[in-house]
Amino acid sequence: MSTGASPLLPHVSGRRRRTDKIMRGLLAAATVIALIPLVLIIYYLLYKGLKAWSGSFFSTDPNGNFFGDPGGVRSAIFGTLEIVGLATLISIPIGIAVALYLTEYGKDHWFASVVRYFVDVMTGVPSIVFGLFIYIVLVVSHTGGSGFAGWKGALALALLMLPIVIRSAEVVLLLVPNSLREAALALGAPRWRVVWRVVLPTARPGLITGSLLAVARGMGETAPLLFTVSLAFGLTGNLNSQMNTLPVQIFTDITNPRNVIVTRAWGAALTLVALVLILNLVARLIARRSRMA
Amino acid sequence: MIPPETTSKESDAKMSTAEGRSEQTDATPDRAALGARQGKGHSVLVKDLHAYYGQVHAVKGIDINFSPGEVTAIIGPSGCGKSTMVRCINRMHEEIPGARSEGEVKLDTLDVYDAGVDITAVRRLIGMVFQKPNPFPTMSIFDNVAAGLRLTGSRGDNLRERVHKALRAVGLWGEVKNRLSSAGGGLSGGQQQRLCIARTIAVEPEVILMDEPCSALDPVATLKVEELIDELKQRYTIVIVTHNMQQAGRVADSTVFMLDGEVIEHAPTEKLFTTPDDERTERYVTGKFG
Amino acid sequence: MVQETRHQFREDLKELERQALGGLDIVIQQLDRAMESISYQDVELAGMVVADDDRIDGRYLEVHQGILSLLARQAPVATDLRIVAALLHTIRCVERMGDQCVNIAKLVPLSGYEAPKDKGILDAIERMGQLARSQVGQAKDAFATRNVELARDLVRQDAEINRLNREIFRSAVEVGDDVDVREWAMFMILVARCLERVGDNTVDIAEQTVFVVTGLFRELADASTPSGSPTPLNG
Numbered sequence: 171m172s173t174g175a176s177p178l179l180p181h182v183s184g185r186r187r188r189t190d191k192i193m194r195g196l197l198a199a200a201t202v203i204a205l206i207p208l209v210l211i212i213y214y215l216l217y218k219g220l221k222a223w224s225g226s227f228f229s230t231d232p233n234g235n236f237f238g239d240p241g242g243v244r245s246a247i248f249g250t251l252e253i254v255g256l257a258t259l260i261s262i263p264i265g266i267a268v269a270l271y272l273t274e275y276g277k278d279h280w281f282a283s284v285v286r287y288f289v290d291v292m293t294g295v296p297s298i299v300f301g302l303f304i305y306i307v308l309v310v311s312h313t314g315g316s317g318f319a320g321w322k323g324a325l326a327l328a329l330l331m332l333p334i335v336i337r338s339a340e341v342v343l344l345l346v347p348n349s350l351r352e353a354a355l356a357l358g359a360p361r362w363r364v365v366w367r368v369v370l371p372t373a374r375p376g377l378i379t380g381s382l383l384a385v386a387r388g389m390g391e392t393a394p395l396l397f398t399v400s401l402a403f404g405l406t407g408n409l410n411s412q413m414n415t416l417p418v419q420i421f422t423d424i425t426n427p428r429n430v431i432v433t434r435a436w437g438a439a440l441t442l443v444a445l446v447l448i449l450n451l452v453a454r455l456i457a458r459r460s461r462m463a
Numbered sequence: 464m465i466p467p468e469t470t471s472k473e474s475d476a477k478m479s480t481a482e483g484r485s486e487q488t489d490a491t492p493d494r495a496a497l498g499a500r501q502g503k504g505h506s507v508l509v510k511d512l513h514a515y516y517g518q519v520h521a522v523k524g525i526d527i528n529f530s531p532g533e534v535t536a537i538i539g540p541s542g543c544g545k546s547t548m549v550r551c552i553n554r555m556h557e558e559i560p561g562a563r564s565e566g567e568v569k570l571d572t573l574d575v576y577d578a579g580v581d582i583t584a585v586r587r588l589i590g591m592v593f594q595k596p597n598p599f600p601t602m603s604i605f606d607n608v609a610a611g612l613r614l615t616g617s618r619g620d621n622l623r624e625r626v627h628k629a630l631r632a633v634g635l636w637g638e639v640k641n642r643l644s645s646a647g648g649g650l651s652g653g654q655q656q657r658l659c660i661a662r663t664i665a666v667e668p669e670v671i672l673m674d675e676p677c678s679a680l681d682p683v684a685t686l687k688v689e690e691l692i693d694e695l696k697q698r699y700t701i702v703i704v705t706h707n708m709q710q711a712g713r714v715a716d717s718t719v720f721m722l723d724g725e726v727i728e729h730a731p732t733e734k735l736f737t738t739p740d741d742e743r744t745e746r747y748v749t750g751k752f753g
Numbered sequence: 754m755v756q757e758t759r760h761q762f763r764e765d766l767k768e769l770e771r772q773a774l775g776g777l778d779i780v781i782q783q784l785d786r787a788m789e790s791i792s793y794q795d796v797e798l799a800g801m802v803v804a805d806d807d808r809i810d811g812r813y814l815e816v817h818q819g820i821l822s823l824l825a826r827q828a829p830v831a832t833d834l835r836i837v838a839a840l841l842h843t844i845r846c847v848e849r850m851g852d853q854c855v856n857i858a859k860l861v862p863l864s865g866y867e868a869p870k871d872k873g874i875l876d877a878i879e880r881m882g883q884l885a886r887s888q889v890g891q892a893k894d895a896f897a898t899r900n901v902e903l904a905r906d907l908v909r910q911d912a913e914i915n916r917l918n919r920e921i922f923r924s925a926v927e928v929g930d931d932v933d934v935r936e937w938a939m940f941m942i943l944v945a946r947c948l949e950r951v952g953d954n955t956v957d958i959a960e961q962t963v964f965v966v967t968g969l970f971r972e973l974a975d976a977s978t979p980s981g982s983p984t985p986l987n988g
Contacts (some may be wrong), residue, residue: 349597358587359614738968750759
């Protein structure tokens with residue numbers, strides 16, 4: 171350290187240096203504390219779940235008899251994919267459409283503010299409420315000729331995912347510079363073309379990322395599925411019947427007295443996390459590719 | 464209703480001779496690619512124009528006659544309403560929430576504020592270039608220039624020719640002809656602005672409005688755009704808003720001085736800068752007030 | 754409220770005008786001395802006039818450079834531009850007037866070392882000198898105060914100088930048979946010519962004054978131009 175301090179460039183005082191070090195230490199400690207549970211979770215998942223992973227884990231249904239081989243979680247995986255897939259098909263187009271209304275067409279209207287308010291409220295609603303809602307409206311009344319059904323679960327999940335899609339899509343759409351809209355309008359384009367050919371393509375990467383995150387969220391919800399889809403063991407493609415899903419499978423298995431089945435539950439949990447992780451990575455890759463383009 | 468614009472008939476003939484020309488003219492605006500003016504050109508007559516942002520009365524009863532085939536500059540201090548006024552001409556002003564305007568803006572004999580008028584048709588005839596170059600980032604250079612044609616649903620197989628012609632007309636052809644499919648955002652500021660101008664003229668408007676088109680550009684790019692404006696006036700009627708008086712001097716045939724939402728003086732540029740009639744114009748151009 | 758912007762520019766422009774108009778003061782000095790040397794056949798004084806022309810030339814270069822600098826750096830417009838153009842024109846007039854004074858001074862030793870020969874002609878010459886002197890002063894005032902009436906009045910006075918010029922010519926023609934006197938009278942014709950030129954230059958300066966104020970360039974009607982009709986340069 172040079173001793174060339176002058177009135178113009180005084181040295182940093184010892185007290186400031188100490189305070190700096192203390193703050194850094196505190197922040198590092200907080201980070202570590204926050205990371206510990208996360209690391210523990212991942213560790214446990216891997217430790218307990220990897221044991222269950224095997225070829226048959228992914229290729230057989232949990233139809234196993236009481237004493238023998240319990241089977242895998244194939245039907246659960248397929249069920250999750252089918253139900254979440256349907257929920258995605260419902261929530262994303264509608265969600266983006268609502269976001270477009272909020273940003274492009276309804277900017278000034280009082281109605282848009284009302285919609286925005288309700289969307290905000292919906293993001294805070296506990297997921298079980300969505301399940302109960304669909305239960306009362308669709309399940310109890312046996313709408314569609316069935317009690318519990320896959321498509322009803324998909325609806326519940328869609329309701330859950332909708333506000334997330336709307337919120338993130340709105341943010342992304344607002345990020346599209348207004349100068350682009352102006353340029354397109356000034357060329358003589360009708361507004362819907364401006365939206366379709368300029369705004370949406372520009373916002374596309376962000377919209378995809380936002381949607382994938384909503385999907386990841388939807389994949390992990392248990393409560394709505396409990397009340398709308400219930401449980402099934404066999405693999406079925408019939409969305410109008412009870413189906414198996416990963417969250418419900420985990421829920422059911424984890425309290426089983428047989429260790430082998432508990433292990434299977436961990437394996438299912440790990441699978442679920444893995445699926446969510448893959449979705450997240452895909453979202454990130456898309457975001458990075460679009461930034462570099 | 465404003466009748467559809469006629470397309471230039473010599474595009475094909477000019478295309479073949481232009482493409483056979485040598486490379487050295489590729490960087491300069493190609494007058495042949497501009498095409499001929501339709502008739503005497505189109506005048507724009509603004510009559511008793513008022514514009515509001517909510518309660519704020521930004522433009523207070525303006526009357527201006529923009530002569531066909533000329534460049535008219537609008538100068539004035541910040542907030543005097545020059546951009547607002549210009550945006551009323553192609554009805555972009557009303558896109559701002561809470562904004563409205565009233566009065567008459569006549570393109571030749573047709574009032575763009577008439578009840579049954581199709582706004583998109585107005586904007587096809589009156590093009591606009593903005594202060595900050597705004598090429599569409601997701602589109603290639605070619606697609607950017609073609610955007611105007613595609614966005615307005617114009618049909619036609621001569622899309623490629625019209626795009627090439629527009630790029631030639633702005634003097635960008637030589638610089639981009641080998642990378643027409645690369646992203647529109649990968650050009651320098653001056654090139655981007657010329658790309659935006661190409662996009663505007665590809666639609667073949669009759670009038671071009673420019674809102675401080677060189678403010679965001681460096682001096683060399685500015686001069687290139689000014690040179691381009693000089694070429695463009697052979698074909699279009701041009702209105703340019705500028706806060707740079709020297710630019711008005713270099714580029715404009717006649718100049719309008721605005722203050723607080725009103726037109727103070729409208730005169731041939733030379734006269735406005737050597738012997739202005741109004742005391743306020745004199746004070747503004749000599750810098751006695753900002 | 755008028756803000757004081759471009760302060761340095763205004764100062765520079767004022768200074769430039771002061772220098773250009775100051776040249777007219779030097780011209781008056783030179784004129785006085787030249788006339789005195791004519792009246793008293795003072796060859797030494799005439800030599801001083803010739804030498805001092807350097808001051809006028811120097812002033813011309815200063816103002817010229819100042820104008821170029823102002824044009825390059827400040828891009829003056831409107832009234833400022835007209836002032837700058839007028840100053841350029843005016844300083845040239847100053848230089849020409851200086852040259853006329855030198856011409857007068859150079860005639861002194863040539864016209865002989867004895868006293869002047871004809872009182873009538875001498876009186877007329879002295880009268881011309883006084884008029885020229887007052888015109889230069891008036892031109893300076895008119896420009897400095899931007900007084901268009903004062904500027905136009907110079908034409909009236911200049912008519913008198915032109916009349917005296919013609920009178921001297923006639924007198925010289927009729928001056929008699931004495932060779933020395935005739936020779937002296939011829940030189941006086943030349944002096945009168947120089948003074949008449951000085952007068953014309955002051956009218957030029959007057960025209961510039963009108964240009965600065967009105968933006969119109971009109972040749973002020975005077976007795977020497979037969980048509981005397983205004984030729985507007987723009988209008």
